[in-house]
Amino acid sequence: MNQNQSGVIIQSFDTNGNVQLTPTGATLRPVSSAYDDPSDFSITSDGIIAFYIIGNPPNQTISAIKSDFSGNLQWNGFPVNICTKNSGKDDLSVGLFVNNQVIAAWTDSRNDYGIYAQNITNDGQSGPLSAIENFSAAHTFINLYPNPFEENLSLYFSNPPNGKLTLKLFDVAGRQVWHSENPEVYNNLYPIHIPCLDAGVYFMEVDLANIKKLIKISKL
Numbered sequence: 001m002n003q004n005q006s007g008v009i010i011q012s013f014d015t016n017g018n019v020q021l022t023p024t025g026a027t028l029r030p031v032s033s034a035y036d037d038p039s040d041f042s043i044t045s046d047g048i049i050a051f052y053i054i055g056n057p058p059n060q061t062i063s064a065i066k067s068d069f070s071g072n073l074q075w076n077g078f079p080v081n082i083c084t085k086n087s088g089k090d091d092l093s094v095g096l097f098v099n100n101q102v103i104a105a106w107t108d109s110r111n112d113y114g115i116y117a118q119n120i121t122n123d124g125q126s127g128p129l130s131a132i133e134n135f136s137a138a139h140t141f142i143n144l145y146p147n148p149f150e151e152n153l154s155l156y157f158s159n160p161p162n163g164k165l166t167l168k169l170f171d172v173a174g175r176q177v178w179h180s181e182n183p184e185v186y187n188n189l190y191p192i193h194i195p196c197l198d199a200g201v202y203f204m205e206v207d208l209a210n211i212k213k214l215i216k217i218s219k220l
Contacts, residue, residue: 007031008038008052026071035146039092042102044122047074049102057088057143057156058109064120075124082118085110088141088158109141109158140211144204148218155190163209170203
């Protein structure tokens with residue numbers, strides 16, 4: 001797998017850290033050139049429902065797929081569409097709801113720049129899409145992809161305000177390992193190149209005209 005490939009793979013461990021599935025894990029969505037971003041999962045009474053974002057901003061959708069505790073696909077092996085609206089998605093989070101249902105919530109860069117939620121039953125039936133909160137059209141949506149990355153990333157903005165862009169990268173110990181400044185951002189996509197960085201987990205602090213966001217990223 002490299003920066004141009006992604007998929008959805010799960011692994012299970014016992015309390016001693018021993019692998020419970022195959023050494024390479026159980027594949028829920030095959031590795032391919034399509035950009036899949038596994039974001040969160042929820043454990044139900046008889047399996048695991050994994051949620052993932054498909055595509056790059058601003059053209060992203062959300063799907064979910066289920067396996068049993070042995071890694072075998074459920075729902076006849078097919079994913080369920082959670083949100084088919086092509087728009088920027090971020091901060092996808094899921095949790096167990098009443099009657100063994102799972103609910104997903106995320107920020108969405110569609111016209112109202114709101115927070116949306118969708119519930120799904122344990123057998124793969126989705127409920128109505130709900131808008132929890134609507135922001136103004138001036139809201140700035142920020143996302144960073146691909147994640148994980150090798151050396152090159154793209155920073156996506158919706159409605160970027162005029163102002164200075166400052167990027168700071170921190171390791172898990174809180175040490176700043178890289179930074180970049182640009183006096184102006186002129187479009188929605190801003191390319192980033194970070195060479196000579198060790199593999200691992202980092203946190204990117206984005207500050208655009210005093211609009212700040214901290215994004216967790218992984219270096220391959």
